[in-house]
Amino acid sequence: xxxxxxxxxxxxxxxxxxxxxxxxxxxxxxxxxxxxxxxxxxxxxxxxxxxxxxxxxxxxxxxxxxxxxxxxxxxxxxxxxxxxxxxxxxxxxxxxxxxxxxxxxxxxxxxxxxxxxxxxxxxxxxxxxxxxxxxxxxxxxxxxxxxxxxxxxxxxxxxxxxxxxxxxxxxxxxxxxxxx
Amino acid sequence: xxxxxxxxxxxxxxxxxxxxxxxxxxxxxxxxxxxxxxxxxxxxxxxxxxxxxxxxxxxxxxxxxxxxxxxxxxxxxxxxxxxxxxxxxxxxxxxxxxxxxxxxxxxxxxxxxxxxxxxxxxxxxxxxxxxxxxxxxxxxxxxxxxxxxxxxxxxxxxxxxxxxxxxxxxxxxxxxxxxxxxxxxxxxxxxxxxxxxxxxxxxxxxxxxxxxxxxxxxxxxxxxxxxxxx
Numbered sequence: 099x100x101x102x103x104x105x106x107x108x109x110x111x112x113x114x115x116x117x118x119x120x121x122x123x124x125x126x127x128x129x130x131x132x133x134x135x136x137x138x139x140x141x142x143x144x145x146x147x148x149x150x151x152x153x154x155x156x157x158x159x160x161x162x163x164x165x166x167x168x169x170x171x172x173x174x175x176x177x178x179x180x181x182x183x184x185x186x187x188x189x190x191x192x193x194x195x196x197x198x199x200x201x202x203x204x205x206x207x208x209x210x211x212x213x214x215x216x217x218x219x220x221x222x223x224x225x226x227x228x229x230x231x232x233x234x235x236x237x238x239x240x241x242x243x244x245x246x247x248x249x250x251x252x253x254x255x256x257x258x259x260x261x262x263x264x265x266x267x268x269x270x271x272x273x274x275x276x277x278x
Numbered sequence: 279x280x281x282x283x284x285x286x287x288x289x290x291x292x293x294x295x296x297x298x299x300x301x302x303x304x305x306x307x308x309x310x311x312x313x314x315x316x317x318x319x320x321x322x323x324x325x326x327x328x329x330x331x332x333x334x335x336x337x338x339x340x341x342x343x344x345x346x347x348x349x350x351x352x353x354x355x356x357x358x359x360x361x362x363x364x365x366x367x368x369x370x371x372x373x374x375x376x377x378x379x380x381x382x383x384x385x386x387x388x389x390x391x392x393x394x395x396x397x398x399x400x401x402x403x404x405x406x407x408x409x410x411x412x413x414x415x416x417x418x419x420x421x422x423x424x425x426x427x428x429x430x431x432x433x434x435x436x437x438x439x440x441x442x443x444x445x446x447x448x449x450x451x452x453x454x455x456x457x458x459x460x461x462x463x464x465x466x467x468x469x470x471x472x473x474x475x476x477x478x479x480x481x482x483x484x485x486x487x488x489x490x491x492x493x494x495x496x497x498x499x500x501x502x503x504x505x506x507x508x
Binding site for chain 1: 326329330
């Protein structure tokens with residue numbers, strides 16, 4: 099069920115996301131708040147973890163050796179230990195060992211993700227989200243954004259995507275920034 | 279990049295290319311470096327947008343939960359207040375011995391175990407409130423996690439092994455900053471240790487620290503216990 103977060107059908111994806119949140123958020127919050135973090139830290143870590151999980155499903159790098167919950171939990175734990183190290187807080191050596199043994203992906207740095215999308219105009223971001231994430235039709239997008247025609251909506255979407263792709267390319271085809 | 283190319287990429291990503299179209303696309307990926315790089319950029323861009331969508335949806339879910347939690351918190355506060363009044367009346371009627379107060383205020387901390395990956399017998403016994411077995415199992419375990427150490431301390435407290443319990447909570451307090459939840463929880467249970475020992479000065483000292491920390495999870499209990507001790 100959790101793997102449905104990578105579904106192209108918004109309703110199925112939303113249900114899967116809700117299920118993932120209901121089953122996995124509390125353990126992540128308990129883990130983070132028991133180790134020098136607060137609830138806001140836990141929320142950030144959970145978001146990063148879910149995004150990393152989503153990206154590994156999309157890229158086909160999730161092998162399915164462990165359950166989705168275990169995998170997501172491992173990503174979040176490992177990410178939190180990285181944050182603690184960044185904050186110069188001593189981390190229990192045994193815990194680090196445990197996570198090294200688990201072959202989990204690194205979560206993307208959400209700041210980098212935001213910084214790339216932050217370079218786009220708000221209207222562009224919304225149109226791209228409507229098309230690629232919410233799977234809205236060009237007709238819907240035309241109505242939503244009060245554009246003159248479906249063709250105008252399509253042109254706008256293409257312009258926005260080209261802008262985003264140019265940013266991605268200019269960042270040294272900054273693949274390192276997005277690498278999982 | 280021209281629209282036709284992007285449309286082709288979109289169709290490939292949506293698995294809409296058939297037979298020759300698909301084969302020709304795959305050939306170009308292998309033979310045409312620019313085409314391949316453009317396709318990679320396209321996929322990366324779409325992935326970024328989708329990831330942003332996931333993030334936004336999660337934020338909405340988390341905000342909804344916060345609103346719900348605050349509603350539940352109100353009901354919980356009312357229920358807890360009623361329970362507290364009942365407990366106080368009960369204690370008053372029986373005469374406030376330290377053991378009576380301890381019984382009224384002791385609640386095992388609800389430790390959530392991550393059963394899918396951390397199969398832990400000690401914590402299983404803890405959730406069954408089988409404290410003797412908790413101590414048996416955890417005292418021979420090589421290294422304890424934070425949750426296990428907390429469970430260990432609480433089990434010792436319930437078994438009236440106060441000195442060992444105090445040592446355990448002190449260990450946790452030393453290991454965590456004052457801002458951490460574990461520190462504050464250990465502080466509360468340490469006060470219950472002293473209460474059980476009948477060392478009221480130490481109890482008062484800890485409780486006064488708790489009531490001076492507005493974020494403390496046990497502030498209500500601490501105020502109430504201080505009142506009972508007066």
